[in-house]
Amino acid sequence: MSQSLIFDMDGTLFQTNKILEVSLEDTFNHLRSLEKWDAVTPINKYREIMGVPLPKVWETLLPNHSAEEREQTDAYFLEKLIENIRSGKGSLYPNVKEVFSCLKKSNCSIYIASNGLRGYLKAIVNYYHLDKWVTETFSIQQIKSLNKSDLVQSIIEKYDITNGAVIGDRISDINAAKDNGLVSIGCNFDFAQEDELSQADIVINDLKELQTIFPILQK
Template sequence: MLQSLIFDMDGTLFQTDKILELSLDDTFNHLRALNQWDTGTPIDKYREIMGKVWEALLPIHSDEMRKYTDDYFLKSLVENIRKGKGALYPNVKEVFSYLKENNCSIYIASNGLREYLEAIVDHYDLNNWVTETFSIQQIQTLDKGELVKTIIKKYDIKYAAVVGDRLSDINAAKDNGLMAVGCNFDFAQEAELAQADVVIDDLKELKTIVSNINSSLSI
């Protein structure tokens, strides 16, 4: 029986696009007010370089100003979530309810920061279904495979799947001997999804996947 599903957050459960541009605009408007920026908001560049974002977007600024900007951006993201300006992907709660009804535990493993993840979980009442949410901040290596391993060890999980939209999610599954479910959503890339065990276009497809797996194992 498929014991657990471990979900990514951004681009898998939460439609990050809904608040990304809005929060980036808030942040760069603030920089303009501080006379630290005088052109348009670099949203396209942000999409290209998610990772070491502020070094790339603010190449001539000090590390102190980059840290200040990053903190402000996080604050803006959280405020926009709490104002209801974001959204879950379709069918998240329907799928979560189905999984719980079928004795499948749910976890979240995300590269997002704790405060950001807590804002999403709280606003959408995801703790009604999710056993625990894990942030990459909880491990020193910042490796998603290690984060998933932490969940497996803590909850003694034997058979599970990782559900996510990026290669880091797929690799996290494979590194731990789990099934990798790739989500063909907003941030997904075809070459990365090709490495998943199965690819879905809608979260509701998980209901069929879980049902088929559990039926085959019960035979």
């Protein structure tokens, strides 16, 4: 039976923490230069909400700023993230390419569903040549509701998926699987939270574990 695996990007395939801090610091230094920020960079607050769409991020980090200022900050942050990706400052999690290669050989279709924006996701996919294995990468920008469950539903409908799993590190990934009748696989990686992972069907500590889990899913 053919299986489809839908992966989250940040904190699941891509070690966002390697470029997060420097990109966020660059962004808030920019705000300081414009005299629109005079406190420390809220890195810890951002880590707490990792996984939510970027518009929600800026509502949280910049609650007293205008919608226009948030949009401008979002654009600047995205620019810095992409610069850091293209300069090789980021990194995939261990075994991503090996696992993808193994899954493709096992007749598995691979997709990415992310709360990241199109330009950001494209930079990662292009830099690490992930399209060698990934059928298509989907951004939350494609969904008006900004809801991960709706994004996964759109993938299921486009590719007529009947069996598979959603692999990710946050509750939005777990809910996206459950809401669409797929297996939820939680990744106990950098940004994962224990109370969220407890709701997943399966929890892994390394993507390599998928090579063992996948044959079970096929049954």
